[in-house]
Amino acid sequence: MLRSEEVRVVRADKGAVLVLPADRFAHDLRDGDAEPVRVALDRDGLVSSRDGQRCAPTVGDVLDVDDGHAVLLHERRTALVRDSAGATSREQALAANVDVVLIVEHLDPDPDLGRVERMLTLAWRSGAQPVVVLTKADLVPDPEGMAADVAAVALAVDVHTVSVPAGTGLDGLRTLLRPGVTLVVVGPSGAGKSTLVNALAGREVMDTGGQRNDGRGRHTTTHRQLVPLAGGAMLIDTPGIRGVGLVADAAALDTTFADVAELAELCRFADCHHAGDAGCAIQEALATGELTERRFDSWRRLAKEAAYQARRSDARLAAEERDRWKRITKEYQRGLRGPGHPRS
Ligand SMILES: Nc1nc2c(ncn2[C@@H]2O[C@H](COP(=O)(O)OP(=O)(O)O)[C@@H](O)[C@H]2O)c(=O)[nH]1
Ligand SMILES: [Mg+2]
Ligand SMILES: [Zn+2]
Structure with missing residues (x-):
């Protein structure tokens, strides 16, 4: 054996x-x-x-x-989870025991700030450290200026700008690849995640979005895969996760939107709806431009979604708990009748 x-x-x-x-x-x-x-x-x-x-x-x-x-x-030490569509399980683990979440976003087309904020919330909730990676720097005239715009919404998070064809920005990422460290790339399809994994691995481990020889469309990643790197780090590639259901976590939202959370603390009323209430610090910050409408909307949307997910998850949990007790009491009654007794 x-x-x-x-x-x-x-x-x-x-x-x-x-x-x-x-x-x-x-x-x-x-x-x-x-x-x-x-x-x-x-x-x-x-x-x-x-x-x-x-x-x-x-x-x-x-x-x-x-x-x-x-x-x-x-x-699991850490877990990247999303809300699952399933009726029974509340969360689906996308990756486990991850230390660093590389949030991969392209510079061309323009980066989607709301998506970066969503991925940051997902990452903070996982327990791993988020790092933003902006790809395709070779395709835009001012990558550093764009990176500054992204850094302004990625509070307290490192933002790297890379180009795989030009080989720029990769050394900065390589410092993250310490032995025993697990990293996962997340981001939209076509952002350059698999290209980045191959560049960091130094070999073609993952198929990338290039045209296929057989003319059957494009290569894209269809499954999540862990790639052990030569230096002892591990890199997990993922397919583009579209519309990742956010798993509720107020703490993660407050970390991603620390600026908004801080303002909300200053509102005169603790239950301020930030919609024209007297003494609303958020409305004041919007008026002065200290807080942008875009970021406020993004925060509100994610908070609403997180609250909805939490309610739904509670309802599912309650239903599961009812089923469990039904099963247990049934087994218990069967046990009372004892083995060999006729079922009446
Ligand atoms: N110009 C340029 N193209 C890139 C870069 N990174 C990836 N690409 C291209 O973007 C496309 C999608 O890349 P892929 O790695 O498959 O994206 P994924 O879906 O996120 O895994 C491919 O055609 C890559 O060659 C980059 O830094 N610069
Ligand atoms: Mg891919
Ligand atoms: Zn307010």
């Missing part, structure tokens, strides 16, 4: 995951292309964690495997 082994998920599919031995990630890797191994999950595609929950493993998860089967999901 094989002893139980600790592994890291490099790719999660329905019913199975691809893994590499976890100790492989602890070393300075030189080969960079050890073959991941397929590990089976149970029939529901789930694996148990120490607290008795059963959960679908995601890329970056650490598992114990025994004889080719996943037997235990380790507690």
Whole structure:
């Protein structure tokens, strides 16, 4: 019998995951292309964690495997989650045990500030450190000026400007690739995430948006994948996540919008609606231009969405809890009747 082994998920599919031995990630890797191994999950595609929950493993998860089967999901240090459309599970983990979230946004077309704010909120909520990466600097005349505009909405976050074809800005990112550190790239399709992963890996690990030889459209990333880098860091590539449902977290919103949160503290009334109420610090800041309408709208939209998600999630949680008790009482009554008793 094989002893139980600790592994890291490099790719999660329905019913199975691809893994590499976890100790492989602890070393300075030189080969960079050890073959991941397929590990089976149970029939529901789930694996148990120490607290008795059963959960679908995601890329970056650490598992114990025994004889080719996943037997235990380790507690997630951090998790990038989005609101799932599913009726039962409230959140879907996009990546686990990540240290740095690289928020990748293109400079051409113009960066979408609202999207950066949304991704920042997602990142702060994950427990990992966000870093903004602005790509395609070679396509615009004033990348640094544009970066300053983005930095103005990415408070207390490093903003890097890169061009992969020109090879600029990559050294700054390489300082983040310390051994044992896990990074994930997020951002819209076409932003240059896979191109960046390949540039940092120094080899073509991921397909990028170039035209395919067979004329069947463009290569795009369709799955999330963890790429071990030669220096011992790990980089997770993701497909463009469209309309990521924001998982409610007031603290994450307050971090992303620390300027707005600070102003709200100054409003005369604690329950100020910031809509014409007397002594509203936010309305005053809008009037002086200290706060832009765009940022205020963005904050309001995300706060509303987060509140909606929280309510929905509470309702789902309550329904799940009811089901659980129904099941437990049924089992209990069955137990009272005891084995071998006829079912009446
Ligand atoms: N000019 C320029 N093009 C880039 C850069 N980075 C990526 N691209 C191009 O943008 C397209 C989309 O890149 P890809 O990495 O597939 O984007 P993804 O969907 O975010 O993974 C491809 O055609 C890349 O060649 C860059 O820094 N400069
Ligand atoms: Mg891609
Ligand atoms: Zn107010």
